[in-house]
Amino acid sequence: MGCLALNASFEPLTLVPPHRAVRLVLDRKAEILEVDEVRRFRSERSDIPCPTVIRLVRYVHVPRRFRRQVTNTFLFARDDYVCQYCGRHRRSLRNREFLTRDHVVPVSRGGENCWGNVVTACSPCNNRKASRTPEEAGMPLLSVPAEPNQVHLVWAVRRVTLAQARYIRLFYGEDALQAIQSRGGDPLDGGGIHFHGRS
Numbered sequence: 668m669g670c671l672a673l674n675a676s677f678e679p680l681t682l683v684p685p686h687r688a689v690r691l692v693l694d695r696k697a698e699i700l701e702v703d704e705v706r707r708f709r710s711e712r713s714d715i716p717c718p719t720v721i722r723l724v725r726y727v728h729v730p731r732r733f734r735r736q737v738t739n740t741f742l743f744a745r746d747d748y749v750c751q752y753c754g755r756h757r758r759s760l761r762n763r764e765f766l767t768r769d770h771v772v773p774v775s776r777g778g779e780n781c782w783g784n785v786v787t788a789c790s791p792c793n794n795r796k797a798s799r800t801p802e803e804a805g806m807p808l809l810s811v812p813a814e815p816n817q818v819h820l821v822w823a824v825r826r827v828t829l830a831q832a833r834y835i836r837l838f839y840g841e842d843a844l845q846a847i848q849s850r851g852g853d854p855l856d857g858g859g860i861h862f863h864g865r866s
């Protein structure tokens with residue numbers, strides 16, 4: 668389980684491995700806000716409770732642009748791991764079938780690799796559609812692809828504890844992240860606690 672690292676502004680930044688969190692604390696670059704009462708972090712030089720939430724002492728400017736790039740991880744999360752043509756969830760795929768990134772207007776036809784032109788498709792649907800548009804292929808889309816809310820997405824693909832979730836909600840507000848759902852059974856996360864939201 669990673670440690671939630673907050674910016675000095677309390678903005679949740681990312682999950683870091685516990686040993687890295689401890690290093691930041693020992694170097695006085697971060698303060699501990701929450702610890703795991705059970706686990707301790709031991710090394711030759713230290714024996715401290717395992718931090719689960721830390722806050723950076725100095726504000727770090729984080730560039731946002733990279734989050735806008737389309738990656739399969741975020742694309743599949745945006746589409747709830749459901750093929751946007753046949754409606755099958757990743758769990759329902761057969762052996763050797765998998766989720767893919769489909770370009771609604773194929774790249775070979777001038778389609779762009781942007782959020783508005785990509786959808787999650789299972790491999791059979793992607794093969795069947797080939798280099799055609801949904802209209803040409805007679806395969807209507809289940810939803811209109813759009814740029815996802817990055818905040819929701821970033822936290823939707825990470826597993827956080829309830830204590831960590833409190834800090835994410837604290838910063839973004841109740842309505843920004845409306846629901847904490849258990850998404851049990853998803854192969855990606857093994858049934859952890861997730862923020863789930865699309866807007």
Ligand SMILES: [Zn+2]
Nearest residue numbers: 750753789792
């Ligand atoms: Zn499909």
